[in-house]
Amino acid sequence: MSNQAIEVQGLTKKYDNTVAVQSASFTVPRGTICGFVGPNGAGKTTTIRMLLGLITPTSGSGTVLGHSITEPEKYLASVGALIEGPAFYPALSGSENLKVLATMAGIPTERVDELINLVGLTGRGGDKFKTYSLGMKQRLGIAAALLPSPEILILDEPTNGLDPEGIQEVRDLLKKLASEGTTVFVSSHLLSEIEIISHHIVMLRKGEVVFAGSINDLLLNQKPMIIVRTENEGDLEKVAAIATADGHHVSIRHGEAHIEGPHEWAPILNKKAFDVGITLSQLTPTLPNLEETFFEMTGDRS
């Protein structure tokens, strides 16, 4: 049995002149939580749909639980999925919606009540889906994904619409499932969210994989940063010029200069800025977080 729950090689999906996913290659080890990150429109959902046999790749190959993605019937019984938000029949109750799926898959309907309780919908399972709030719909979607007691759980933006308490519950649930051996492949455009729960990460941008591997390796390989704010925002460019002159890479975003450099260089920068009459309102040496790293790697410096 392969150690990889998901393996993808050169996966590509083109629609007419648009490339949704471009030659994506990555692996997801078994029993881990793997974040699948990228901005909206990066190709995350398209990739997930290809893994689930809903979309035929234009080219490339992949396996899920050791079976080719061209034969989804061989592995989908062991896969739970929430794809692009919860989709259910509005006129049926939450429980009845789950029972439709359970009946279809030959899963005992008793599991439905168990899952309704697990995702925090106790007492609301009998209500029609159309009366649910966004958070409740999302919880029902997660329950549907958990129906087959999956070996792999593929969740597309599972925390959308959840309140902070709900987000924490989902995090805890995913960690618990991973500790029990379930592989969790979770997509999100919220990088901070993924950083908290994931062991591995696949970063996608404009249809291309920019990084795939351990999240620790990714962050350890990143250079330390110094985040600078100036009293007058117009002085940021001057600070950037000082840093660049000393051989440091700089990006300016959200009214801050992000300067690659060790924390020892921070007092030097402070002195140089003072010498040219710039007052710094913030000077923070830091290790880059996932969001910083993503922007650095993708070159998105907006």
Place this chain on the structure above:
Amino acid sequence: MIRIFFAEWRKLRRPTLLIGTFAAALFFNALITSFIYLMIDSPQGNSDRGRSVGREVLGLANGSVTGFASIGGLLGIIALCVFAAQSAQEYTYGTLRNLLVRQPRRLVLLAGKYSAMKSFALLLTFVNLLVSVGISIYLSDRAKVSTDLWFTSAGWSAIAHTTINVYISIVFYAIIGISLGILLRSPISAISIALVWILIIENLIGAVKPVTLKWMPGNQLATIAQGGSPEISYSHAMILGSSYVLVALFVSSLLFTKRDVAN
């Protein structure tokens, strides 16, 4: 496939759909069957398109199901609307992706949906048969129609034949509905195009050039329910109607199995 059959019935049995569909069907059934007996002496006729069905015709062995045969086409149109909506909604709600994750064999899923549809059509057929024959018996005395031949062996045979014909017609209409739902992926488009075609365009073209009715799909399916008509033979309607349905079945199966599910 049996699991899909039962899963589909979880959707079909919801009260709004089941009661709504049967209430509509039974309302039109009661209306049309009653008209045949209550308007039996009307100079404007008492049946489809102003035709007159007299006491001597209603007194024949197939008299008990004359009303039921007349309602067959309408039952089919109701089934078409229900199943066009059911199949198209899988796309508009996005629920098809959930179903395909749980049952990735698309042809098996489609076959399960068809088997559920057929059982729904069977229920629709039998409930309406009972109501139509019941109304016919109840009103026969008032309309002075003889029922002596209705429950002879020939009468039972006519009931069986008409039931089978109406059932085939309903199933054919429903297949067209499912196919349109899959093709158009929008309940409103699927239903409106089907209704406009069957109820308006076919009749308009037929009014201008009556010979074309021999080739119109909706007219063939309604004729199957009636067991043939003076203008179109049963065998012609059955062969042509089956051909239309087979084409629809082929195209929809191809689309259902090959098309990306991107919504």
